[in-house]
Amino acid sequence: MTKSQSHDFAYLPSDIFWMILVYLGATDIVRCRRVSRAWNTALSNPAILVPFLKREFPWISEVKKLNAGSSLEDQGPVLELFVRVASRCHFLERGKPRSVRKLRLCDDFGSTGDREWYQVQPWDSHTSQKRIFVDRQFSEALWTVEDGLLVYPSADHQCLVLRDLESDRQFMVPFIITGRVIRRVRLAKRLLVIEWAEPKAFHWLNESDGVHRHFASSFGVSSNATSGWSITPRNEWKIMFLGHPLSERDRFFSAHNNTHYVIYIWQPNRSLYTADEDAPIESLFVWDISDESSYRPSLDPTGRLREGSPDETPHIVSRFSFRDLEFFGVRQRGCPSIQKLSITDDSGAIEITESRFSLVTPSEHLTSSGSITTSIPLTGHGPHRRRDCEGELPPYRGHRSLNAEIINPDSMIPNPLYDMIDHVTGGEVSFCLDSDPERAADEGYRLTIQTPRSCSTDDHNVDFTRGKLAGSERYLVGENCNREVVVYEFDK
Numbered sequence: 001m002t003k004s005q006s007h008d009f010a011y012l013p014s015d016i017f018w019m020i021l022v023y024l025g026a027t028d029i030v031r032c033r034r035v036s037r038a039w040n041t042a043l044s045n046p047a048i049l050v051p052f053l054k055r056e057f058p059w060i061s062e063v064k065k066l067n068a069g070s071s072l073e074d075q076g077p078v079l080e081l082f083v084r085v086a087s088r089c090h091f092l093e094r095g096k097p098r099s100v101r102k103l104r105l106c107d108d109f110g111s112t113g114d115r116e117w118y119q120v121q122p123w124d125s126h127t128s129q130k131r132i133f134v135d136r137q138f139s140e141a142l143w144t145v146e147d148g149l150l151v152y153p154s155a156d157h158q159c160l161v162l163r164d165l166e167s168d169r170q171f172m173v174p175f176i177i178t179g180r181v182i183r184r185v186r187l188a189k190r191l192l193v194i195e196w197a198e199p200k201a202f203h204w205l206n207e208s209d210g211v212h213r214h215f216a217s218s219f220g221v222s223s224n225a226t227s228g229w230s231i232t233p234r235n236e237w238k239i240m241f242l243g244h245p246l247s248e249r250d251r252f253f254s255a256h257n258n259t260h261y262v263i264y265i266w267q268p269n270r271s272l273y274t275a276d277e278d279a280p281i282e283s284l285f286v287w288d289i290s291d292e293s294s295y296r297p298s299l300d301p302t303g304r305l306r307e308g309s310p311d312e313t314p315h316i317v318s319r320f321s322f323r324d325l326e327f328f329g330v331r332q333r334g335c336p337s338i339q340k341l342s343i344t345d346d347s348g349a350i351e352i353t354e355s356r357f358s359l360v361t362p363s364e365h366l367t368s369s370g371s372i373t374t375s376i377p378l379t380g381h382g383p384h385r386r387r388d389c390e391g392e393l394p395p396y397r398g399h400r401s402l403n404a405e406i407i408n409p410d411s412m413i414p415n416p417l418y419d420m421i422d423h424v425t426g427g428e429v430s431f432c433l434d435s436d437p438e439r440a441a442d443e444g445y446r447l448t449i450q451t452p453r454s455c456s457t458d459d460h461n462v463d464f465t466r467g468k469l470a471g472s473e474r475y476l477v478g479e480n481c482n483r484e485v486v487v488y489e490f491d492k
Contacts, residue, residue, distance in 0.1 A: 017042075021048070021052065025056070026052075026056060026057075026082075026085075026086035026089065026090070027086070027090060029043050029052070029082075029086075030083070030086060044079050046078040046079075049078050049079065049081075049082045050066065050078060052082075053066065053081070053082060053085060054066060054067060057085055057089060059427065059428035059429075059451070059452045060085050060088070060089070060427075060428075060473065061427060061473065062081060062084075062085060063085065084491065087491070088473065088474065088490050088491050089451070091490045092429060092449060092451050092454070092473065092490050093451060093453070093454040093456065094456060095447070095448075095449045095456030095457065095458050096458070097476070097488035097489055097490055098489055098490055098491065099489045100463070100486065100487070100488055100489070101486075101487040101489065102463075102480075102484040102485070102486050102487075103152060103154065103163070103484060103485040103487070104154070104155035104156060104483065104484055105142065105143070105152060105153055105154075105155055105479075105483045105484060105485060106153040106154065106155050106158060106177075107155070107483070110158075110177070110178065111158075112178070114179075114199055115181055115199065116177055116178070116180065116181060116182060117142055117153065117181070117182050118181050118182070118183060118197075118246060119139050119140035119142060119183065119184065120140060120183055120184060120251055120252060120253070120401070121139075121247075121248045121249075121251060121398075122134065122137055122138070122139070122140070122251075122396075122397070122398020122399070123251065123336055123396070123398065124137070125334075125335050125336075126335065126336055126337065126395070126396040127335055127336070127337040127354075127355070127356040127357060128337065128339065128355045128356065128357050128393065128395040128396045129357060129395055129396065130357055130395075130418060132335060134395075134396060134397065134398065136397055136421065136435060136467075137397060137398050138397050138398050138399035138421075138466055138467035138468070139398065139399065139466075140184060140398065140399055140401045141399055141401075141466065141467075141468040141479055142182065142184075142185055143185065143477075143479070143485050144185050144186050144187040144192075144470075145165075145187070145470035145471075145477050146187045146188060146189075146190070147190075148164060148165045148166050148472070148474070148475070149162060149163070149164060149165070149187060149221065149229070150162070150163045150165055150477060150485070150487075151163075151173065151185055151187050151192060152185075152485050153177075153182070153185075154170075155483075157172065158177070159172055159173065159175070159177055160172075160173035160175055160177070160185065160194070161173065162192075162221065162229060162231060164228065164229060165474070165475050165477075165487065165489075166474070166491075167228065169228050169229075171228060171229050171231060172231075173192065173194075173219065173231050174219070174231060174233060175194055175217060175219070179198075179199065180196045180197070180198070180199070181196060181197045181198070181199050181212070181246065182194065182195075182196050183195045183196055183197060183214070184254070184401065186254075186255075186256070186401075186403075187221070188255075188256055188257060189256075189257045189258045190220065190221045190222065190258075191218055191219070191220060191221065191234070191256065191257070191258055192218065192219040192220075192221055192231065193216055193217070193218050193254075193256050193261065194216065194217045194218075194219075195214065195215075195216045195239065195254065196214070196215055196216075196217070197212040197213065197214045197215070197244070197246060198212050198213050198298070199212070200212070202243050202301075203243075205245065205270060206270070209245045209247060209270070210245060210246070211242060211243035211244065211245055212243055212244060212245065212246050213238065213243045213298070213301075214238070214239050214240050214243060214244045214252075215236055215237065215238050215239060215297065215298050216236065216237055216239045216254075216261065217233070217235075217236045218233075218234040218235055218236070218256075218261075218289060219231050219232060219233055219234055220232045220234050234289075234292050234293075235289055235291070235292060235293040235295075235313065235314050236293075236295070236296045236297060236298060236314075237261075237287060237289065237297060237313075237314035237315075238297045238298075239252075239254075239261075239263055239285075239287075240252070240263075240265065244265075244267075249267070249268050250266075250267045250268070251265075251266045251267070252264065252265045252266065253266075253338075253341055253401060253402040254341070255341045255342050255343055255402070255403070256289070256343065257343045257345065257347060258290070259288065259289065259290035259347050260286060260287065260288060260289060260290070260317075260343050260347050260378065261286070261287040261289050261314075262284065262285070262286050262287075262341065262343055262350050263284070263285050263287075264282075264283075264284050264338070264341055264402075265281070265282065265283045265284070265285075266280055266281075266282055266332065266336070267280055267281040267282075268280050268281075269281055278333050278334035278335075279333065279334070280332075280333065280334060281322065282322045282325055282331055282332060282333075283319070283320060283321055283322065283325075284318075284319075284320035284324070284325060284350070285316055285318070285319055285320070286316065286317050286318035286319075286350065286378055287314050287315065287316055287317065288314065288315055288316075288317045289314045291312035291313075291314075292312070293312055293313040293314065295313045317378070317379065318378060318379055318380045319380075320376075320380065324380070328374060328376050328384050329374060329386065330352045330354070330374050330376075336396075337354040337355060337356055338352055338353070338354050338402060339353055339354065339355050339371075339393050339396055339400075339402060339404045340352070340353035340373075340393070340402055340403065340404050340406075341353075341402040341403070342403075343378070344375075347378060348377065348378060349375040349376060349377055349378055350375070350376045350377075350378060351373055351374070351375050351376075352373070352374045352376070353371055353372070353373045353374075353389060353393065353404075353406070354371065354372050354373075354374070355370060355371040355372075355393045355395075355396075356370045357370075357395070357418075371388070371389035371391070371392065371393050371406070372386060372387070372388055372389065373386070373387055373388075373389055374386050375387075389406055390406075391406040391407045391408055392406070392407045392417055393406055393407065394407070394417060394420035394421070394422065394423055395417075395418060395420070397421060397422070397467055398467075399422070399466065399467035399468040400422070400467075400468060405423060405424055405425065407423050408425065408430070419434045419435045419436075420432060420433070420434045420435075421433040421434055421435055421445065421467050422467055422468055422469045423469070424469040424470055424471055424476075426471045426472030426473055426474075427472055427473045428451065428452050428473070429449065429450065429451050429471075429472070429473045430449075430450045431447065431448070431449055431450075431469050431471055431476055432447070432448040432450070433445055433446070433447055433448075433462070433464055433467070433469055433478070434446055434448070436459060445459075445462045445464065445465060446458065446459040446462065447459075447462045447464065449476075463478065463480045463486040463488075464478030464479065464480065464486060465479075465480050465481045466478065466479035466480060466481065467479075471488075473490065474489070474490055474491045475487055475488060475489050475490065475491070476488040476490075
């Protein structure tokens with residue numbers, strides 16, 4: 001070692017070196033590596049970078065694997081890992097994406113002029129609202145995201161496309177859109193469920209309301225080492241016995257996991273003699289969809305072919321009438337309070353989460369949703385359970401389709417809960433979209449990104465103007481008013 005080297009940072013004794021390193025951040029290390037070859041070598045040493053990552057970024061997914069005992073070989077070169085993690089955290093903490101990608105969505109009407117996309121319409125009133133009536137209402141999003149997989153109706157391909165956000169590869173979903181009206185698309189537990197209806201009414205209730213047969217088609221999504229992702233048809237079932245009108249007043253909401261599908265139906269009472277706005281027709285059905293089946297009820301209007309189909313075809317395992325829902329305390333009536341419908345991972349129960357607006361103090365800015373979750377046995381037999389939620393739910397806006405995400409009590413919400421449009425958590429990172437009362441309804445949105453060590457808010461040029469958010473520490477997905485899915489990317 002030369003005399004000049006003895007005073008160089010890169011050649012200091014390890015204990016002194018570490019004392020200095022405590023005061024350096026990830027950005028500082030990146031800059032210091034550019035000083036000289038010696039500094040670059042010293043600050044590229046895995047023995048330096050791995051402890052630094054574990055100390056500075058224990059909440060990052062790759063670092064969690066290191067803390068769990070994962071080998072360095074599984075994560076790739078340490079220097080590459082450090083650069084990737086440091087870059088991602090840099091953009092997250094600034095609240096700015098590294099890059100933005102926009103994907104065009106299909107129009108509501110196809111090339112033939114027929115309607116192909118018609119979401120289930122949201123409620124006009126809800127108990128989670130300050131004045132009962134929904135002030136900022138959004139349509140359901142016709143795209144869905146799970147574990148970095150985005151499924152959306154691509155305008156470029158005129159079909160449903162699955163895009164891997166990490167590899168940027170895309171795959172066509174083997175589902176024919178022409179001659180069908182898509183009502184909802186949802187990916188959960190690597191099972192894609194598409195709810196759709198026939199464009200022509202099967203029969204008529206009156207001069208204005210026609211009943212359309214509604215179906216659900218499911219597809220298994222699995223990884224393939226050679227081709228990337230495989231999307232395989234699994235089964236199809238008729239989701240309502242008598243069908244459902246394509247109207248703004250008739251609504252149905254659903255959830256699913258790998259083995260079961262639950263649907264809640266809410267329809268206005270059309271009776272001329274017993275019509276009551278506070279007594280809509282309500283029911284809940286649970287289907288077993290665990291087995292593959294080649295039977296397609298949409299091709300069998302009379303149901304004759306079902307007699308020769310295998311017993312493993314999707315079938316109803318539980319039915320709950322409005323009296324049953326009344327017994328369990330979850331009947332919604334004319335002013336709904338339900339915001340979340342789900343099936344437990346063990347397929348043991350249906351969970352219904354309701355929220356009601358209430359003031360904590362006389363100030364209108366401090367509110368509570370008063371959320372309660374009711375667990376009902378999947379088969380309907382056995383005791384049910386009601387419990388208070390530990391977190392809060394943002395007010396009902398319609399875009400989440402009863403899949404609202406509960407807000408962690410420890411989250412730093414920058415604005416009143418009532419002004420929140422949507423909130424999503426991906427790992428240890430949370431994203432919050434809220435409204436600005438001082439700006440126009442279509443412009444007053446602010447995006448807040450919170451990490452365990454930062455919280456930043458952007459109230460200018462926010463692209464997410466259609467309500468729904470989905471994301472993780474690597475990306476954030478939303479929709480703008482130009483019929484585009486917007487992807488904020490925080491990784492290289």
